[in-house]
Amino acid sequence: MANYFNTLPLREQLEQLSHAEFMETAEFADGVNALKGKKIVIVGAGAQGLNQGLNLRDSGLDISYALRKEAIEQKRDSWKNATDNNFTVGTYDELIPTADLVINLTPDKQHTAVINAVMPLMKQGAALSYSHGFNIVEEGMQIRKDITVLMVAPKCPGSEVRAEYLRGFGVPTLIAVHPENDPEGKGWAYAKAYCVGTGGHHAGVLKSSFVAEVKSDLMGEQTILCGLLQTGSILSFDKMVEKGIDAGYASKLVQYGVEVITEALKHGGVSGMLDRLSNPAKIKAFQISEELKDIMRPLFQKHQDDIMSGEFSKTMMEDWANGDVNLLKWRAETGETAFEKTPAGDVKIGEQEYFDNYVLMVAFVRAGVELAFETMVEAGIKPESAYYESLHETPLIANTIARKKLFEMNRVISDTAEYGCYLFDQACKPLLADFMKKVDTDLVGKNFNEGKDGSVDNVQLVQVNEILRSHPVEVVGVKLRKAMTAMKTIKTV
Ligand SMILES: NC(=O)C1=CN([C@@H]2O[C@H](COP(=O)(O)OP(=O)(O)OC[C@H]3O[C@@H](n4cnc5c(N)ncnc54)[C@H](OP(=O)(O)O)[C@@H]3O)[C@@H](O)[C@H]2O)C=CC1
Numbered sequence: 001m002a003n004y005f006n007t008l009p010l011r012e013q014l015e016q017l018s019h020a021e022f023m024e025t026a027e028f029a030d031g032v033n034a035l036k037g038k039k040i041v042i043v044g045a046g047a048q049g050l051n052q053g054l055n056l057r058d059s060g061l062d063i064s065y066a067l068r069k070e071a072i073e074q075k076r077d078s079w080k081n082a083t084d085n086n087f088t089v090g091t092y093d094e095l096i097p098t099a100d101l102v103i104n105l106t107p108d109k110q111h112t113a114v115i116n117a118v119m120p121l122m123k124q125g126a127a128l129s130y131s132h133g134f135n136i137v138e139e140g141m142q143i144r145k146d147i148t149v150l151m152v153a154p155k156c157p158g159s160e161v162r163a164e165y166l167r168g169f170g171v172p173t174l175i176a177v178h179p180e181n182d183p184e185g186k187g188w189a190y191a192k193a194y195c196v197g198t199g200g201h202h203a204g205v206l207k208s209s210f211v212a213e214v215k216s217d218l219m220g221e222q223t224i225l226c227g228l229l230q231t232g233s234i235l236s237f238d239k240m241v242e243k244g245i246d247a248g249y250a251s252k253l254v255q256y257g258v259e260v261i262t263e264a265l266k267h268g269g270v271s272g273m274l275d276r277l278s279n280p281a282k283i284k285a286f287q288i289s290e291e292l293k294d295i296m297r298p299l300f301q302k303h304q305d306d307i308m309s310g311e312f313s314k315t316m317m318e319d320w321a322n323g324d325v326n327l328l329k330w331r332a333e334t335g336e337t338a339f340e341k342t343p344a345g346d347v348k349i350g351e352q353e354y355f356d357n358y359v360l361m362v363a364f365v366r367a368g369v370e371l372a373f374e375t376m377v378e379a380g381i382k383p384e385s386a387y388y389e390s391l392h393e394t395p396l397i398a399n400t401i402a403r404k405k406l407f408e409m410n411r412v413i414s415d416t417a418e419y420g421c422y423l424f425d426q427a428c429k430p431l432l433a434d435f436m437k438k439v440d441t442d443l444v445g446k447n448f449n450e451g452k453d454g455s456v457d458n459v460q461l462v463q464v465n466e467i468l469r470s471h472p473v474e475v476v477g478v479k480l481r482k483a484m485t486a487m488k489t490i491k492t493v
């Protein structure tokens with residue numbers, strides 16, 4: 001199988017990459033009807049599988065789970081997930097032949113084996129869905145020509161797909177139909193109905209392509225969403241301990257700080273997040289985030305370049321073939337970091353204190369969101385897609401860190417995201433070594449405003465505000481957040 005993207009002529013690559021049409025609410029007026037009464041079989045009951053299935057069933061659709069024979073016989077977690085929630089569970093042979101829609105929600109690494117096992121069993125004219133296009137785009141999987149191939153990709157961890165649905169909201173979602181596989185022209189109707197079933201239409205849906213989804217999703221998860229949150233958390237904790245801050249306090253500030261800080265990002269964008277700081281702290285956060293952007297830009301560009309060329313997927317697939325040796329080594333190293341091993345102290349940290357005592361994280365988040373957005377857009381990804389993959393999803397990933405630190409984040413995200421996160425983290429930490437030498441407790445651990453009179457240069461403040469508010473991620477964010485009227489606030493402290 002050849003990398004599908006690399007087989008396309010340049011003009012076609014750019015065309016597919018640029019798909020990101022924001023869909024108006026009226027386009028979902030038909031609700032879940034296109035899938036009502038259809039037999040929907042999900043393969044895999046893990047992070048996305050279980051949570052999407054719960055939402056789809058609550059939306060009135062007929063959901064059952066096809067699992068590997070061994071998973072059923074050994075009553076593995078996936079079997080427990082599905083049966084504890086009263087779903088019908090069966091083997092591929094039992095469930096796939098009668099399915100109208102098969103949803104493949106197994107790890108990307110397993111897709112080739114899963115599709116090769118499932119495809120011969122699928123009935124003529126059935127549909128096959130993915131939540132990430134890696135198998136189609138990077139591995140070049142060829143699907144039988146009578147099968148409709150679609151994608152409904154929630155821009156968020158599976159746990160949050162369920163949590164947001166239960167809050168009456170949803171998560172921004174990219175939907176797509178593979179141009180090589182839409183023999184009956186029903187792909188978009190199925191994708192829309194499926195997306196309504198997960199609640200995605202409440203938060204914003206982009207009519208995208210497999211190519212655009214893959215090239216943006218990989219970039220977001222490797223850089224700002226997971227990689228930089230990991231690097232920033234570890235460096236922040238280590239710095240506080242080095243400077244004599246109580247380890248329990250440091251652990252709590254980092255674990256929950258990223259969630260509290262990015263909650264402001266979710267509602268008010270980058271400028272809304274910086275508005276939570278005093279004026280002097282805002283100017284400082286602006287200055288150090290500019291410095292961080294300069295240092296990290298080449299690394300962000302390298303990640304995007306390697307994703308576009310297929311170098312990243314080639315390297316990761318080599319690791320798959322090599323028994324995941326790098327993934328497992330990096331996972332073990334992350335588990336051994338002092339941040340991961342130090343429990344959050346039993347100490348009260350007020351909501352505002354998370355901002356005042358953690359200006360460094362505000363700067364990391366601003367730098368990471370803007371850099372990821374800028375790099376994606378430079379590569380031909382549309383601003384709407386880049387916004388979801390940078391700014392909107394950061395708070396949703398931060399929620400997982402607040403639950404159980406980096407272990408929880410890396411457990412909940414896909415294996416592909418986990419690999420990319422470590423890859424970035426390995427390269428980023430040394431890159432920031434000199435920068436971190438200059439960081440003191442005014443930026444992390446203690447109140448930035450302590451001992452200062454709060455005065456600022458008016459002209460400088462106006463300039464900073466102007467630069468923040470006019471960044472393209474803010475411009476598109478204002479537009480996209482208007483479609484998120486049902487967005488719920490999360491109480492964190
Ligand atoms: N994690 C996330 O939040 C997100 C994931 N995605 C995408 O969703 C898809 C699913 O990812 P994710 O939910 O993380 O996956 P998980 O790792 O959580 O999937 C685990 C499930 O897959 C099954 N499985 C594993 N290996 C095989 C195999 N060889 N054959 C059959 N079933 C297998 C497991 O069953 P068993 O008990 O038999 O091992 C289990 O039910 C991926 O394409 C991913 O990129 C998209 C957005 C976010």
Ligand SMILES: CC[C@](O)(C(C)=O)C(=O)O
Nearest residue numbers: 155156157221413414417
């Ligand atoms: C965090 C990245 C993601 O793409 C996601 C949750 O959207 C994944 O692959 O897990």
Ligand SMILES: [Mg+2]
Nearest residue numbers: 154155156217
């Ligand atoms: Mg994603």
Ligand SMILES: [Mg+2]
Nearest residue numbers: 217221414417
């Ligand atoms: Mg992903």
